[in-house]
Amino acid sequence: MLPRLGAADEHQEIREAVRSLCRAFPDEYFRQIDEQRAYPQAFVDALMAGGWLSAMIPEEYGGTGLGLTAASVIMEEINRSGANSAAVHGQMYNMGTLLRNGSRAQKERYLPEIAAGRLRIQSMAVTEPTSGTDTTQIRTSAVKKDGRYVVNGQKVWTSRVRHSDLMVLLARTTPLRELARKSDGMSVFIVDLRQAVGKGLTVRPIANMVNHETNELFFDNLEIPQENLIGEEGKGFRYLLDGLNAERTLIAAECIGDGYWFIERARRYASERIVFDRPIGQNQGVQFPIAEAYIELEAANLMRFQACALFDAEQPCGAQANMAKYLAAKASWEAANVCLQTHGGFGFATEYDIERKFRETRLYQVAPISTNLIFSYVAEHLLGLPRSF
Template structure:
């Protein structure tokens, strides 16, 4: 076990830190207030080469792996963006990059991956449905055969960054659940244009992550061409699991960065703030202990996430590690952001001091992309060998 970064990894982290600081806390406060997408930051991420860190070199990427992606996201998030940075990587290098590079045809890879690397192509993924939230096997959106292609009908909800995406990864059934050999059979993945006849979307008002809009998406007889399927027809479930497990890794990295940043903001404030006498409030154990606990939680989440990422890069099973890391990171970020607000007192509730945004944004990730309860179910069943509970 070697916990030291390679020179290449250290350089990547430093590059990510510099990009993150260029678009730091004030930038994020401004675009959060405007509910505007971080176009400038994402373009800087692409120019620096970070967006393509795990994309094969033949398509313009660096040919590295999930370990390097996690390291870059941690640094970017800790520099100001918080957990929203993880979401940016989720919709682009994961939904687009990982899915297409591992399961797309050669033609699709050549057509789309270079654009993902340079930022000219952006992605979103349409998975969640109103009646099939956590239960992805119960999706009802259906692709009916139509000549060489399909016709897509259905509805999705809580889909991130649809207005900014050029391409959408759609999870749909190509075989009715009652006709399938098993529940995991009959699911297919498609990569289609967002601007397409019959595809419409409407915004969802929400608590946080204001810079990345969420939408309800409607498919009304949307045409899907034969070359837009990703992976084999009816057998997309295993491909989807790979996408979702790597999604856990980038989510965790963003949450670890959020915890790191929140603790930094709280400790810096506590070292100088004085209320009773000459001693700063940072000398009070009632403030020290919760921040120390949050730091320890975040470090454990970081290590487990790096283990998951390394196993992924080695081609070994990593689902449990990715889920455990995500659970730990959600807890750590929740604790760190809440105690940062408590440390700052009234100023913690002010937008001027940034931690309220970090708290609002991080709260989502105890529910998504997989809830804490479902992670506990997974660990109990798959790691402890207990009966399925749902």
């Protein structure tokens, strides 16, 4: 196991418990799941049963109330074990929007059931085909009528819908032309997928390069009860940021976990593989890139924990969340390349699991927020440069 730098790890007990659970699901399990393009249901059930996916739910609602920092450690250890947190991380970050902006009645209705594993809130529907990352241009509408909202429109890249009971939906409740600020007029809703699919909501799977369950959604006069509105109408974009900051920070932690996995595999192989009567890790051309990847990963890890600390203290953390996601995604991708290069031809063999993890960690250069959008955020909000979009 790679060394952990700095002060003693206060989350060591959590790490060891998650590692113990993950050992019951070895590489072969996830390799088979990937080959079959299946969902790791047994693994998810084990995490739910262990209470690990209710880390951000307060104890008064049946959760463990550990906060984002501990939740990020859980996600890190899942990926560090060779698994993929993409199957479950929505259960964590969707809590941000509901916990901070939901009504008391909504929390009492949903959170105990989620904490007990009887309800899954894995999905968030935001992105649309025509707007992409320009969320203020979404067209999906929710019109109030007879005490209900009627939703029409389309979403894309909406993950885990087929393995979720509840979904967080962002829709426009005021037409853009009637607003002075583009970020106003959007609202957030909880959609009960058990009642929605086939009754105004159509789900169409999107095949992709990783085993990631994601979909297109089509809304055709879907009716949502008025009590499913989170917070005030028209303020959904601001509410959504709570979930997105948590999402980006958790994704950073997953990338950290991936990076440690890649570096450990590269370190081990470089120590054991003998060519020209010496371990290949003795060659500077092999060991230096591994060392560099480790340095970059450790630096990204510091920004991850800073973002977590601010989020848990309910302080502004948008800049830190964005930078943590950027640094960690970049570090994990560089570690992936180093690991593959260290293994040479064997890195392409499925039995080594490197090509699977290589594909999985590549996603985070693009989503859930692209690298270029993070650059524009930092340029405008931290450096005071003119807005680029």
